[in-house]
Amino acid sequence: MQRNKWCRTTNGVVMQAVDKAMKASSGQFQAAKHLTSPAMSVIEPVTTQVETSVYLDPEMFARERERIFGVLPVPVLLAQQLAVPGSYTAIELAGRPVIVARGMDGAVRAFLNACRHRGTRLVACGEAATGLKLTCPYHAWTYNLEGKLIGVPREECFINLRKDSLGLKALPSREVAGLIWVSLDPSAKLDDAAIGEELIDDFDAIALGQMRLYRTQEYLVKANWKLVTDAFLEGYHVTRLHAKTLARFFVDAPQMIERIGQHLRQSSGSRKGFCAEHVSENWPELRKSVVYAYIVFPGVVVVTSPVYVSVMFLTPESLDRTRIQYVMLVEPGTADAKMEDVYERSFRLMADAFGNEDFKAAELCQEGLRAGAIDRVLLGGMEQGVRRFHDVVEEYVGT
Numbered sequence: 130m131q132r133n134k135w136c137r138t139t140n141g142v143v144m145q146a147v148d149k150a151m152k153a154s155s156g157q158f159q160a161a162k163h164l165t166s167p168a169m170s171v172i173e174p175v176t177t178q179v180e181t182s183v184y185l186d187p188e189m190f191a192r193e194r195e196r197i198f199g200v201l202p203v204p205v206l207l208a209q210q211l212a213v214p215g216s217y218t219a220i221e222l223a224g225r226p227v228i229v230a231r232g233m234d235g236a237v238r239a240f241l242n243a244c245r246h247r248g249t250r251l252v253a254c255g256e257a258a259t260g261l262k263l264t265c266p267y268h269a270w271t272y273n274l275e276g277k278l279i280g281v282p283r284e285e286c287f288i289n290l291r292k293d294s295l296g297l298k299a300l301p302s303r304e305v306a307g308l309i310w311v312s313l314d315p316s317a318k319l320d321d322a323a324i325g326e327e328l329i330d331d332f333d334a335i336a337l338g339q340m341r342l343y344r345t346q347e348y349l350v351k352a353n354w355k356l357v358t359d360a361f362l363e364g365y366h367v368t369r370l371h372a373k374t375l376a377r378f379f380v381d382a383p384q385m386i387e388r389i390g391q392h393l394r395q396s397s398g399s400r401k402g403f404c405a406e407h408v409s410e411n412w413p414e415l416r417k418s419v420v421y422a423y424i425v426f427p428g429v430v431v432v433t434s435p436v437y438v439s440v441m442f443l444t445p446e447s448l449d450r451t452r453i454q455y456v457m458l459v460e461p462g463t464a465d466a467k468m469e470d471v472y473e474r475s476f477r478l479m480a481d482a483f484g485n486e487d488f489k490a491a492e493l494c495q496e497g498l499r500a501g502a503i504d505r506v507l508l509g510g511m512e513q514g515v516r517r518f519h520d521v522v523e524e525y526v527g528t
Contacts, residue, residue, distance in 0.1 A: 156330065176507055190447070215261060217259075218257040219255065227311060234275075247267060247268065251272075335412065337431070348453040348488055353448060358518060361432065362386070384511070385397070437459045437475055439455065
């Protein structure tokens with residue numbers, strides 16, 4: 130499959146040059162077909178468990194930071210969030226400050242957010258801007274967006290200063306499948322195999338990198354990052370927790386959970402009477418009938434819908450504190466007034482369902498687990514995606 134290519138338009142905006150794929154990926158199509166099989170007509174009774182300590186143990190959280198967020202390719206931004214050459218933003222990754230920038234050549238690069246002079250943070254976390262250079266607020270050492278040191282005030286005060294060896298510390302980074310990936314491991318190779326070939330195929334089919342960024346909203350959730358993730362791997366809560374918001378769009382039916390590399394894909398029929406005739410290889414048709422929810426391991430959730438795609442970036446700040454950036458993506462180009470109204474109402478609906486329901490439920494779970502009421506979380510037949518997610522976590526950090 131052809132991967133995303135980028136070019137610069139006359140107005141300086143970076144856009145994908147490949148044509149929008151209208152065909153679902155093989156994995157998406159096969160998952161949708163399987164949803165219509167007799168085996169998926171009933172929910173098999175089963176009970177598994179997750180130890181509550183995984184949400185409460187500081188040592189577990191430290192291992193997750195070190196062995197997952199500190200090593201793996203981590204998706205940190207959508208390509209659209211750095212659409213313009215010369216744009217950059219500052220983030221936190223596993224507690225370390227990072228700058229992600231798109232140079233004037235259109236390429237994305239990542240650096241440790243620290244001046245090579247005295248280690249001063251160059252850009253405040255969360256700050257996003259456009260410019261040609263990064264200037265240290267302390268002594269005004271200046272770098273370009275390729276990380277090269279280009280300016281030192283009173284340079285004559287230093288003996289044998291070699292600016293060419295004092296560029297910003299680069300980190301492995303790559304732009305693919307509509308996402309920007311960064312690893313804190315200097316030796317990491319961010320090739321298709323490391324990121325996940327099937328996930329890339331799915332997101333290319335969705336055309337994630339070609340969609341329009343409609344709006345973003347941030348949340349600070351007082352819960353462990355895994356409690357937030359758990360909600361997007363089970364359908365048991367949907368018609369109950371979301372009774373006043375999303376329940377009318379879903380049916381209380383089995384979901385298909387698949388592991389694709391280190392990631393997870395949950396597929397579910399979203400309409401009553403869903404059957405084989407609703408399954409199409411045409412992506413715009415398929416997305417009307419099937420909802421795909423992805424856990425892009427470790428900390429991104431992507432959920433499709435008939436007219437938009439929801440993307441959530443989870444940043445674990447502490448054991449029981451998770452910062453979340455929600456982004457709604459819509460079809461590219463200018464929409465008419467009617468469609469813009471649909472987008473606006475959809476954004477408000479999702480902000481309500483996520484912020485006041487899913488994220489609030491995670492906080493309530495954190496409070497209850499902290500009280501010591503239970504030693505193990507019980508998972509029934511509609512919640513086995515949660516167990517599979519924790520299996521992946523345990524592969525990296527141990528039980």
